[in-house]
Amino acid sequence: MNANGQLNFRFDGQEIIGYAGESIAAALIASGISATRLSATGMPRGYFCGMGVCWECVVRINGINTVRACRQVVEDGMIVETVNAAEKL
Amino acid sequence: MTIEEVDVTIIGAGAAGLSAAGEAARMGARVVLVDDNQHPGGQYFRQPSPQNYKCKSLVSEKDRHRFVQLLKGIDTPLVRYCPGTTVWDIHDQFTIGLADGERSRRIRSAAIVISAGARDHVYPFPGWTLPGVITAGGSQNLIKGMGIAPAAPVVVAGNGPLLLVAAANLVSVGVEVAAVVEASNRPWNIVRHAAKLIHGGSNLGLAIKYLKILYKSKIPFLRGYGVIAAYGSECLSAVDVAPIIRNGKFERSQARRITAKTMVTGMGLTPSLELPRLLGLKETSMPLRGGPNIITNEKMMSSVFGVFVAGDGSSIGGVELSLVEGRIAGINAAIHAGIGASESMQLSLTRDLSAHRRLCKFRSGLERVFMNNVDWYDLLTPETIICRCEDVTWGKLHKCKEKGLITPLQLKAATRIGMGRCQGRNCLGTLAALTSHEGDDPTKEQEMPRTRPPARPILLSELLHEQLPPPELPDDPHLPRQQD
Numbered sequence: 066m067n068a069n070g071q072l073n074f075r076f077d078g079q080e081i082i083g084y085a086g087e088s089i090a091a092a093l094i095a096s097g098i099s100a101t102r103l104s105a106t107g108m109p110r111g112y113f114c115g116m117g118v119c120w121e122c123v124v125r126i127n128g129i130n131t132v133r134a135c136r137q138v139v140e141d142g143m144i145v146e147t148v149n150a151a152e153k154l
Numbered sequence: 155m156t157i158e159e160v161d162v163t164i165i166g167a168g169a170a171g172l173s174a175a176g177e178a179a180r181m182g183a184r185v186v187l188v189d190d191n192q193h194p195g196g197q198y199f200r201q202p203s204p205q206n207y208k209c210k211s212l213v214s215e216k217d218r219h220r221f222v223q224l225l226k227g228i229d230t231p232l233v234r235y236c237p238g239t240t241v242w243d244i245h246d247q248f249t250i251g252l253a254d255g256e257r258s259r260r261i262r263s264a265a266i267v268i269s270a271g272a273r274d275h276v277y278p279f280p281g282w283t284l285p286g287v288i289t290a291g292g293s294q295n296l297i298k299g300m301g302i303a304p305a306a307p308v309v310v311a312g313n314g315p316l317l318l319v320a321a322a323n324l325v326s327v328g329v330e331v332a333a334v335v336e337a338s339n340r341p342w343n344i345v346r347h348a349a350k351l352i353h354g355g356s357n358l359g360l361a362i363k364y365l366k367i368l369y370k371s372k373i374p375f376l377r378g379y380g381v382i383a384a385y386g387s388e389c390l391s392a393v394d395v396a397p398i399i400r401n402g403k404f405e406r407s408q409a410r411r412i413t414a415k416t417m418v419t420g421m422g423l424t425p426s427l428e429l430p431r432l433l434g435l436k437e438t439s440m441p442l443r444g445g446p447n448i449i450t451n452e453k454m455m456s457s458v459f460g461v462f463v464a465g466d467g468s469s470i471g472g473v474e475l476s477l478v479e480g481r482i483a484g485i486n487a488a489i490h491a492g493i494g495a496s497e498s499m500q501l502s503l504t505r506d507l508s509a510h511r512r513l514c515k516f517r518s519g520l521e522r523v524f525m526n527n528v529d530w531y532d533l534l535t536p537e538t539i540i541c542r543c544e545d546v547t548w549g550k551l552h553k554c555k556e557k558g559l560i561t562p563l564q565l566k567a568a569t570r571i572g573m574g575r576c577q578g579r580n581c582l583g584t585l586a587a588l589t590s591h592e593g594d595d596p597t598k599e600q601e602m603p604r605t606r607p608p609a610r611p612i613l614l615s616e617l618l619h620e621q622l623p624p625p626e627l628p629d630d631p632h633l634p635r636q637q638d
């Protein structure tokens with residue numbers, strides 16, 4: 066993290082800038098990314114309720130498949146990936 | 155492990171929970187305040203992410219001050235505040251189950267205040283699952299809490315006061331809003347309900363301020379319109395809007411397209427009832443206050459002795475009402491726990507009760523301004539997703555119904571509707587409405603899927619760390635176990 070609170074993480078391989086205290090969903094939206102999950106039938110989904118109840122913003126973080134991007138704060142070096150709901154079946 | 159014992163347990167540290175905790179502690183009660191957010195404040199007193207606040211701050215001086223006061227109220231050895239902790243079970247009116255990410259534990263108290271807040275209610279429509287379609291509350295959280303503007307141009311469409319607040323806030327932080335689409339055609343018609351609205355005091359001033367911002371911005375304001383479909387491939391690119399006619403249906407022949415990267419939507423808020431339903435608290439239907447409401451008396455006590463419910467988690471009333479209800483519930487919960495109220499506490503309770511009556515009047519006037527007879531289900535097409543977690547479409551449900559599967563439980567078994575991660579929060583309301591719409595026997599109460607613990611998803615590892623035997627499941631969670 067630098068003096069401005071800026072930190073970096075990756076989303077599907079792409080370098081994203083976030084800031085301390087920001088949620089992953091907010092950092093991605095600020096970078097123009099709104100689709101962060103593929104649904105059971107392969108439809109793109111993303112941030113919807115913004116308060117942790119809809120589970121549409123779920124992403125994989127450092128290998129864990131069930132993290133809600135609207136509730137998780139960004140950390141330096143996180144590896145964030147799209148979750149494909151169909152894949153698990 | 156021994157079960158921790160306190161006087162009052164308060165669930166939720168939003169406007170209602172913080173004020174309840176402050177008042178109960180002021181009376182001398184030992185309080186545990188549990189909240190699953192990392193920071194106190196709930197949905198209204200949200201703490202902005204400190205370092206990267208790109209938007210102009212929307213938090214007023216008054217709210218900043220009020221929040222500091224609320225935090226002071228819980229800054230006493232009498233209050234144990236547990237952030238990042240979820241209440242996943244209320245075993246009976248005295249014992250709750252908590253999980254903090256690592257382990258699960260239990261707390262017993264003489265009184266419980268449930269102040270779990272509300273969530274946006276969105277009726278499904280074609281394209282509502284596209285990334286870029288977000289709720290009014292979700293938009294508020296982005297701009298107020300994170301200082302981040304959603305992708306422009308934005309169309310704000312739906313119904314109710316929070317939608318206009320969201321629209322005005324987007325304008326205030328300089329986001330390009332292409333149109334505001336409100337289903338009711340009466341938002342400017344404040345004059346008709348002035349007698350009730352006048353009770354709102356500073357609330358009314360705020361509402362007028364928001365309307366002024368929108369009026370000055372010259373953004374197209376479509377009244378009596380709704381979005382009938384959203385389009386896009388990877389994410390939202392446009393929406394179609396159409397007028398709503400007399401019978402509440404949409405006039406598709408007059409539809410027009412508006413380019414949008416974000417659609418901010420919501421048709422009001424609805425109380426979060428998972429915890430009340432675990433205890434089987436009595437409900438009533440209040441269409442103007444968010445649909446299913448918890449019945450409370452003037453002490454804010456529910457149908458179960460010793461269980462108090464306050465704020466938007468009981469009945470949608472906004473932040474002012476939540477603050478007042480929280481105070482009333484906090485004082486009464488402490489009294490219930492056997493703590494005597496001093497004369498000055500009695501006095502402040504009387505003041506709060508009269509504020510409560512006044513704000514309820516304001517709220518009913520406000521809701522009448524936004525009242526409508528829209529048939530939102532007119533928007534459904536066979537491809538419209540009803541259950542977001544399992545991708546169950548309206549067409550699929552319809553096919554099941556043709557095969558004779560008509561009750562919510564039958565449809566759940568056949569399609570997995572309501573069985574995803576959100577635990578039915580996105581779809582069960584719709585399922586209930588759609589099955590009662592065409593139900594054969596309207597006099598028979600719908601048998602809905604039951605609310606069972608966990609009220610919120612928790613980790614298995616948290617449960618494994620619980621050193622107590624798991625609770626017995628009650629025979630029927632809809633039946634209160636002990637009545638007043």
Ligand SMILES: Cc1cc2nc3c(=O)[nH]c(=O)nc-3n(C[C@H](O)[C@H](O)[C@H](O)COP(=O)(O)OP(=O)(O)OC[C@H]3O[C@@H](n4cnc5c(N)ncnc54)[C@H](O)[C@@H]3O)c2cc1C
Pocket residue numbers: 114115116165166167168169170171188189190191195196197198199239240241242269270271272273274290291292294295298316319423426429464465466467471472473474476609610
């Ligand atoms: C997403 C959203 C955004 C909103 N934004 C605004 C706004 O900008 N302006 C405005 O005027 N109104 C807004 N509202 C309306 C606002 O919610 C209410 O006016 C006010 O916050 C109600 O206060 P409350 O204390 O009843 O609930 P809340 O403030 O919602 O607080 C409830 C708290 O309980 C916690 N909780 C719930 N269940 C559990 C559980 N099982 N275990 C532990 N903790 C739990 C929640 O995490 C939350 O912190 C918003 C509503 C929503 C849903």
Ligand code: FES
Pocket residue numbers: 111112113114115116117118119120121122123133134135136
């Ligand atoms: S946006 Fe709904 S859970 Fe994250």
